Amino acid sequence: xxxxxxxxxxxxxxxxxxxxxxxxxxxxxxxxLGQMTxxxxxxxxxxxxxxxxxxxxPPDGNRIALTFDDGPTPGVTDLILDExxxxxxxxxxxxxGQRIAAAPDLAKRVLAExxxxxxxxxxxxxxTAIKDQEAExxxxxxxxxxxxxxxxxxxxFRPPYGVLxxxxxxxxxxxxxxxxxxxxxxxxWSLPGEDxxxxxxxxxxxxxxxxxCHDVSQQTANCIGPILDGLxxxxxxxxxxxxxxxxxxxxxxxxxxxxxxxxxxxxxxxARRAEPEKRSGEG
Ligand SMILES: [Zn+2]
Numbered sequence: 122x123x124x125x126x127x128x129x130x131x132x133x134x135x136x137x138x139x140x141x142x143x144x145x146x147x148x149x150x151x152x153x154l155g156q157m158t159x160x161x162x163x164x165x166x167x168x169x170x171x172x173x174x175x176x177x178x179p180p181d182g183n184r185i186a187l188t189f190d191d192g193p194t195p196g197v198t199d200l201i202l203d204e205x206x207x208x209x210x211x212x213x214x215x216x217x218g219q220r221i222a223a224a225p226d227l228a229k230r231v232l233a234e235x236x237x238x239x240x241x242x243x244x245x246x247x248x249t250a251i252k253d254q255e256a257e258x259x260x261x262x263x264x265x266x267x268x269x270x271x272x273x274x275x276x277x278f279r280p281p282y283g284v285l286x287x288x289x290x291x292x293x294x295x296x297x298x299x300x301x302x303x304x305x306x307x308x309x310w311s312l313p314g315e316d317x318x319x320x321x322x323x324x325x326x327x328x329x330x331x332x333x334c335h336d337v338s339q340q341t342a343n344c345i346g347p348i349l350d351g352l353x354x355x356x357x358x359x360x361x362x363x364x365x366x367x368x369x370x371x372x373x374x375x376x377x378x379x380x381x382x383x384x385x386x387x388x389x390x391x392a393r394r395a396e397p398e399k400r401s402g403e404g
Contacts, residue, residue, distance in 0.1 A: 172290035177304040178365035180329040185357045186365040187212040188303065190241055190279060190404060192336035193220055193227040200342040202234055208349055210359040211235050214336065215279040215301075218243035218263030225270040232271055237361035239277035240264060240298060248285040256289045264296060277301045277362050283404040301362060302404075303333035307348075310335050315344035323351040331362070333404070 178184060192198045193216060205212060214231050216238055221228045232238055242248070243262040246255070260278065267273045278298040280289075290300055305325045309318045318340060326332055334341055334348075352359070 172287065172294050172300055174290075174300045174302050175331070175362075175366065176302045177331050178329040178360075178362075179367075180327070183328050183356055183358050184360045184365050185326055185328065185330045185332060185352065186360050186362050187332045187334065187352075188215060188239075188279070188301075188362065189213070189334050189336040189341075190215045191217055191220070191245060193224045193231060194337050195224050195227055197339065197342045198224075198227055198231065198336040201336050201345050202230060202236075204346045204349060205236070206234060208353065210349060211237070211361050211364075212359060213237040213239060213277070213362045215239040215241035215277070216263070216267075217241050217245050218259075218266045221263070221266050221270055228271055232273055237277070237363055238267065238271065238273055238275060239279060239301065239362070240267070240275040241279050242281055245281045247282055248280050248289050253286075253288065253292075256285075257292050260289075260292055260296065279404065281404050299366075301331065303331045305330045305332040307332065307334045307341070309338060309341045312338060312340055315340055315347075319344045319347050319351065322348050323355070326352060326355075326357065328357070329365070331365070 178186060187210075189198070189201060189212065192214060198214070214236055216228060216231075218240075228238070240260065240263045242259040243266075244259065246259050248256045248259065251259070264275065267275055274297075276298055277300075278293045278296075279301050283302050285293075285300070293300055305322065307318050307322050318334075322332055322334075334345075336342075349359075
């Protein structure tokens, strides 16, 4: 555990009431504070629906979903796209709204090359540290910029740092999106070096894994080729999140890769229900 991670953990503890944890250090905090969290999550007047947080896909088969957060980043996302294209692989990008506004053509390229695009808020806000009204705006503004610049409607949302309050998860569900976390973190956000990023992903990925990376740094761009080749050599099949979860990719266009869609009507936004249990990472 680095100092950075410890500091992050402490900052999570400060914003405890009503929040839901996601990801590694968040996972540790969740274990420590789980009972307190459920106490503050108890309904006040009316029951709040439990929203399911997806952390991995079905372990049957050999599909995995690579995900890239915080872009698009000119000079990095392009390189990652090139490596994916060479190998004809599709992944998922959780984009920050203001970065789409700054680089709309790069965001368009991501979609044009068959990747999935999800919502990662407008300014990469820690939703547990802001008012609900602001959180709603963070979520909606990104939906709006995607509609305007990309003609796209996201069906997946990933909260920055993997944390959000239960009522904020309801805001997400109301907009027809599911909340997606991860179960493998590359830790590339901490810039540990290409070898460490690569070996961590290759060591921890199993069938059904949702792998967290960030299309922000040169380190990630430099090691994405070896990561892709290593995962392919291990027999994994790459899928977008919707394919991994066997859903159409967007509400606008169904995904031809989906051979046997299960309950396509579900996509309209009903809250997925399950108990959240958190894993590793940073978001
Ligand atoms: Zn992020």
